[in-house]
Amino acid sequence: MNPINTRETFDNQLSHLSQEVLSLGKMAEIAIRQSMQALQQADRGIARQSIRNDLEINKKRYALENNCVTLIATQQPMGRDVRFLTAILEIITELERIADYAKGVSKVTIRMSEKNSSITIMTHLQEMAEMGLSMLERSLEAFMRRDTESARSIPLDDDQVDHLYNQVAMELTNMVIKDPGTVQTAQYLMWAAHNLERLADRVTNICERVVYVNTGEMLEFDQMEDE
Amino acid sequence: MSKPKLKPLFIDNLKLRNANANRWKIFFQVSTYVGIIFLTLLLLNILNQTFGYVAISSKVDPDSLTKEGVSLEQLSKKELITIIQDNVSAGLLRQLQREMPLEEKSQSEVYDIVVEKVFESEVSATWTLADSLMNKVSIRAEAAEKYPKADLVFYSWVKPHLLSNPQSSNPLNAGVRTAIFGSLWIVLITVIVAFPIGVGSAIYLEEYASNTWFNRIIQTNINNLAGVPSIIYGMLGLAIFVRTLEPITSGAIFGSVDPTTANGRTILSAGLTLALLVLPLIIINAREAIKAVPDSIRQASYGVGATRWQTTWSHVIPGALRGILTGTILAISRAMGETAPLVVIGASTYIVFDPNNIFSKFTVLPIQIYQWTTRPQPEFRNLAAGAIIVLMLILLSMNAIAIYIRNKYRKY
Amino acid sequence: MQLPFIYEINIESTEMTLPQNNSLAIEATNLNIYYGTFRAVKDVSLKIPQNKVTALIGPSGCGKSTLIRSFNRMNELVPGSHLKGEILFRGENIYAQTVDPVEVRRKIGMVFQKPNPFPKSIYENVAWGAKLNGFKSELGYPNMDEWVEQCLRKAALWDEVKDKLDQSGLSLSGGQQQRLCIARTIAIQPEIILMDEPASALDPIATLKIEELMRELVEEYTIIVVTHNMHQAARVSDYTAFLTMDEDRSGVLVEYGQTNQIFTNPRDSRTEGYITGRYG
Numbered sequence: 001m002n003p004i005n006t007r008e009t010f011d012n013q014l015s016h017l018s019q020e021v022l023s024l025g026k027m028a029e030i031a032i033r034q035s036m037q038a039l040q041q042a043d044r045g046i047a048r049q050s051i052r053n054d055l056e057i058n059k060k061r062y063a064l065e066n067n068c069v070t071l072i073a074t075q076q077p078m079g080r081d082v083r084f085l086t087a088i089l090e091i092i093t094e095l096e097r098i099a100d101y102a103k104g105v106s107k108v109t110i111r112m113s114e115k116n117s118s119i120t121i122m123t124h125l126q127e128m129a130e131m132g133l134s135m136l137e138r139s140l141e142a143f144m145r146r147d148t149e150s151a152r153s154i155p156l157d158d159d160q161v162d163h164l165y166n167q168v169a170m171e172l173t174n175m176v177i178k179d180p181g182t183v184q185t186a187q188y189l190m191w192a193a194h195n196l197e198r199l200a201d202r203v204t205n206i207c208e209r210v211v212y213v214n215t216g217e218m219l220e221f222d223q224m225e226d227e
Numbered sequence: 228m229s230k231p232k233l234k235p236l237f238i239d240n241l242k243l244r245n246a247n248a249n250r251w252k253i254f255f256q257v258s259t260y261v262g263i264i265f266l267t268l269l270l271l272n273i274l275n276q277t278f279g280y281v282a283i284s285s286k287v288d289p290d291s292l293t294k295e296g297v298s299l300e301q302l303s304k305k306e307l308i309t310i311i312q313d314n315v316s317a318g319l320l321r322q323l324q325r326e327m328p329l330e331e332k333s334q335s336e337v338y339d340i341v342v343e344k345v346f347e348s349e350v351s352a353t354w355t356l357a358d359s360l361m362n363k364v365s366i367r368a369e370a371a372e373k374y375p376k377a378d379l380v381f382y383s384w385v386k387p388h389l390l391s392n393p394q395s396s397n398p399l400n401a402g403v404r405t406a407i408f409g410s411l412w413i414v415l416i417t418v419i420v421a422f423p424i425g426v427g428s429a430i431y432l433e434e435y436a437s438n439t440w441f442n443r444i445i446q447t448n449i450n451n452l453a454g455v456p457s458i459i460y461g462m463l464g465l466a467i468f469v470r471t472l473e474p475i476t477s478g479a480i481f482g483s484v485d486p487t488t489a490n491g492r493t494i495l496s497a498g499l500t501l502a503l504l505v506l507p508l509i510i511i512n513a514r515e516a517i518k519a520v521p522d523s524i525r526q527a528s529y530g531v532g533a534t535r536w537q538t539t540w541s542h543v544i545p546g547a548l549r550g551i552l553t554g555t556i557l558a559i560s561r562a563m564g565e566t567a568p569l570v571v572i573g574a575s576t577y578i579v580f581d582p583n584n585i586f587s588k589f590t591v592l593p594i595q596i597y598q599w600t601t602r603p604q605p606e607f608r609n610l611a612a613g614a615i616i617v618l619m620l621i622l623l624s625m626n627a628i629a630i631y632i633r634n635k636y637r638k639y
Numbered sequence: 640m641q642l643p644f645i646y647e648i649n650i651e652s653t654e655m656t657l658p659q660n661n662s663l664a665i666e667a668t669n670l671n672i673y674y675g676t677f678r679a680v681k682d683v684s685l686k687i688p689q690n691k692v693t694a695l696i697g698p699s700g701c702g703k704s705t706l707i708r709s710f711n712r713m714n715e716l717v718p719g720s721h722l723k724g725e726i727l728f729r730g731e732n733i734y735a736q737t738v739d740p741v742e743v744r745r746k747i748g749m750v751f752q753k754p755n756p757f758p759k760s761i762y763e764n765v766a767w768g769a770k771l772n773g774f775k776s777e778l779g780y781p782n783m784d785e786w787v788e789q790c791l792r793k794a795a796l797w798d799e800v801k802d803k804l805d806q807s808g809l810s811l812s813g814g815q816q817q818r819l820c821i822a823r824t825i826a827i828q829p830e831i832i833l834m835d836e837p838a839s840a841l842d843p844i845a846t847l848k849i850e851e852l853m854r855e856l857v858e859e860y861t862i863i864v865v866t867h868n869m870h871q872a873a874r875v876s877d878y879t880a881f882l883t884m885d886e887d888r889s890g891v892l893v894e895y896g897q898t899n900q901i902f903t904n905p906r907d908s909r910t911e912g913y914i915t916g917r918y919g
Contacts, residue, residue: 005917006916006917007915007916007917010916076870077915078869078873078902078903078914078915078916079902079903079904079905079910079911079914079915080911080915081915082902082903083903083904215904216903216904437718438718521755523751523753523755524755524757524758526713526716526749526751526755527751527755527756527757527820527823528757529713529716529744530711530713530744530748530749530750530751530824531744531745531748531767531768531771531772531823531824531826531827532741532742532744532745532748532768532771532772532827533741533768533771534741537771541767542757542758545758546758
């Protein structure tokens, strides 16, 4: 006789929910990529498209939140299940914020009047984005696989993103010193870099939630700013 | 995608099942009606015997003793005594006066003496109720032809005299008073003995006894005892109470009777024998009643710190009282109707004096009825039918009391 | 310039906080309970804290009812049951030869699964146990009437029954009957109240009333509750013990800890399986 899985329906609902979280993550990733493409090519059309897409992401996030609340109310989860659902509430918020950063970068693209001069800076910004997206992808994978170890190690990569951020900041300062006329451009680019730096921080939060789901530990991978 | 359809696995057999159910229902109905028919026949048979035309012939024509227009019943005691003095022999009169001076008797007693001794009324023939109702004319003709001197009257064998008169050889005067008193005395002894012992052992078995092999044997044996034929109890009573314990059951060692004539065939022996007989019934009924008290009540009682006895006294017994009393009354009805064991221990069949203590000789209603039915004269069978009605009324009223108690002690 | 990551634990300590010895109400040590040869409870040691609600949860047949009934020696009324081990109450083993079970039950009262008021008046239901155990008005409380009122008030029933104290206890609704049973238990002034699935026969509102009442009573009494409704255990208790059956179908204690820990982050996978509904 097959043992009856007493919560098969609930398990199916949960796995469907995590698939949806994954697809929300994919949408956030595409938004970042799109906005970076717009920035690199100074293409306002793509930038505007990316801002419009953000609406979809917000809608999906609210749908998922509603889904979670319904499951909490109807299934009365306990133990790992309640940790899982509350973590999802947290993770979808983080994903929506990440999409907001894409919007931020797109706005920079729209406002910047001229094409950017420094190829180095643009390369570094692209690297920051790539690194952040890689962290995002791995964190969601860890979430799906319930992989505590990798969830603990991903935040270490934030170090490199921060390093790049500092480098971009230095380069922009140098740019302004050389040619004070670029101060507005530098400001916009600094803003874009800031958005990308925050992206990595959000991924760190997602990793904290993954660890919480798996172990019940509430951690904070804190990043101490120097004085 | 359409839902996969279930393959039909069933044939439509509802009609068949309903037909089967109907057959059984009809069978049950018929059995009930058959039972009712038998009971009705029994009752009709008794009623048939109890009422009907009776031809009564007298040595002295009652009309000759009374002045015109005044019936005998209306005469005063003094006039009745005069009639007796005028019509009976001197010897009989002396004998009557010796029993009890006529002047001290009541008017109705004197009237009875007139009917018995003066008229020396006798039953010449009786007809059943059915006959009396349907063949009135032919009965009248037959009576006029065969018993020209007799009075043909429509007679009820259940009458006040039946209750108030003692046994007599003349069916017109015979009554069941001594038998009723005998029955009541015996049942009293039975209850006094069997109720405390029966309820006590039921409480012990249900509340205290643990489930050991010894107690299981006791319980099985009590259940078996309830099925032992009553005549066996009679033989037991004969051996123990009448013979072995004769000094006690005859009352000889208490000095209340004449030791030379006393024997053990007394009310006490009969009561004790019937007590043995109904004891298993009382125990079984009381145990069922105690078992029916929900365990949750006992637990609640223990839960507030009651001892076993406090629990039993305050919750178990009040909860079971209804069932215990009902069971006891039904057991008493059983004792009232028992004949065989009392015959075995030697109930007298012809007693004219009321039993006045537990060492008296006795007879009981069923024995009286049995004795009358064995008489050769047909009119005693009519008398027995009347006594059966009396017995049935007593048993019915005991059952009514049981029902009343059941309703009164309804759950709080 | 940049420090490496550190992580810090950010919520209250998740170390298992078990009751301390100085505040124990009752303590079971290596308890084994048998029905004939069958061992229903195996090697259970449990420290129940004072003035707290402790819930015993677990699947059917895990021995939780047997365990709670052993705390006031009700279990020995079941024919064939016997017990090894100790239950210490005020430093004394309640199963010692010299201890009368009646005295134990007076100090450790019990409320049952099915409301079982006596078939007597509401007043008598409360007063009977008190009378039985030698309630003396001179000893503190003015008189029985006031004591009955006090108990009914504590059981949150007074306002509903004050005009019909002479009516049968059985005329009340199920939830009211159960609160009457609680009042009856309070009336004998126990130190511990055992509740064996007290709300399983009640509707949801009556259940919540009983639960709320338990939270009020725990100010004065220690409460041990058996429940098969783990959400009830989660709502009402401070500590939770999870029992289950081992391979011999004997009840064993799997995990015991603070309720919030047991229900959000159980240590044992069997507990996790049970509370998330993936038992077996």
